[in-house]
Amino acid sequence: MTDAMERWSNEDVALVDLIDRVIGGGVVLTGDVVLGVAGVDLVYLGLRLVLAPAHEVEQSVVLGRRSA
Amino acid sequence: MMLLYGVVPADATAPERRGLAGQRLEMIRGMLAALIVEECSERLNATGDEARTFAEIICDLATTTSILPIRFPTMLPTRSAVAAELQANEAAWRRRLTELDGLSEVIIRAQWAEADSELGSASNSSGTTYLMNRAASIHRWDASVAEITEVVRAWAREVKVLRRQKGVRLACLVANADVTQLRDAVTTWQQAGSDRKTAVSGPWPVFSFVDDQEALSA
Numbered sequence: 001m002t003d004a005m006e007r008w009s010n011e012d013v014a015l016v017d018l019i020d021r022v023i024g025g026g027v028v029l030t031g032d033v034v035l036g037v038a039g040v041d042l043v044y045l046g047l048r049l050v051l052a053p054a055h056e057v058e059q060s061v062v063l064g065r066r067s068a
Numbered sequence: 069m070m071l072l073y074g075v076v077p078a079d080a081t082a083p084e085r086r087g088l089a090g091q092r093l094e095m096i097r098g099m100l101a102a103l104i105v106e107e108c109s110e111r112l113n114a115t116g117d118e119a120r121t122f123a124e125i126i127c128d129l130a131t132t133t134s135i136l137p138i139r140f141p142t143m144l145p146t147r148s149a150v151a152a153e154l155q156a157n158e159a160a161w162r163r164r165l166t167e168l169d170g171l172s173e174v175i176i177r178a179q180w181a182e183a184d185s186e187l188g189s190a191s192n193s194s195g196t197t198y199l200m201n202r203a204a205s206i207h208r209w210d211a212s213v214a215e216i217t218e219v220v221r222a223w224a225r226e227v228k229v230l231r232r233q234k235g236v237r238l239a240c241l242v243a244n245a246d247v248t249q250l251r252d253a254v255t256t257w258q259q260a261g262s263d264r265k266t267a268v269s270g271p272w273p274v275f276s277f278v279d280d281q282e283a284l285s286a
Binding site (some may be wrong): 010013014015018020021022023024025026027028029036048 | 071075099113116119120122123126136137138139140142144153157161175177215230231239267268269270272275276279
């Protein structure tokens with residue numbers, strides 16, 4: 001096994017998985033939503049909205065190109 | 069401002085705890101479902117610590133009721149806005165709550181030593197070699213997803229492929245009573261090959277299965 005693989009610990013994996021799912025999973029509302037973002041005032045968005053972590057948006061773009 | 073935590077059955081017992089902002093959690097009830105919310109006078113910074121605390125609250129709530137977690141951080145300006153969202157979605161939410169009753173999410177990571185060596189060699193190789201390595205890596209990844217899905221087929225109601233960094237990461241929807249057996253199956257599979265390493269986390273609330281779209285049939 002490599003060093004990177006050896007660094008896995010159960011507690012680390014659990015915490016990373018949990019936080020990843022909190023911000024990347026869950027019910028997404030598509031109405032008028034107000035968001036809080038680090039260091040920025042809350043912004044009211046009157047648009048259809050899908051909130052997702054940047055890394056998941058990037059993956060969606062890549063997958064879209066592959067399937068095109 | 070109202071911070072949204074999750075959707076629960078309309079007849080669920082109100083939670084007896086405080087939320088992220090230190091306020092008592094409240095339930096806004098509809099005919100079929102209810103939303104657990106917290107009134108916040110201050111903005112959230114959406115830090116990692118807040119995400120972790122939010123996650124712990126969701127996990128705590130899930131010990132007493134079925135819950136569809138709301139993606140963090142979602143806030144609505146008023147109670148009436150929350151009620152409007154509830155009214156618009158409660159039929160679908162209630163249907164999914166019923167489908168997910170007694171189920172949890174388990175996340176499986178699997179990684180192979182070859183994955184690291186392929187990446188390492190690719191960085192020092194020609195474009196053609198790089199593309200061939202990438203193609204081999206993608207084929208290996210597809211085969212691995214199929215292999216692990218087969219391993220968990222007996223226990224996972226749904227399987228969803230999550231974002232990967234190295235190796236494979238799958239979210240499995242599992243009956244609470246079957247979590248241990250699924251863990252044991254993954255452990256057995258890992259022990260069958262010396263080049264593979266796995267990690268299993270959960271059971272978690274059903275973050276990845278709040279709707280039934282994009283799920284692979286297990």
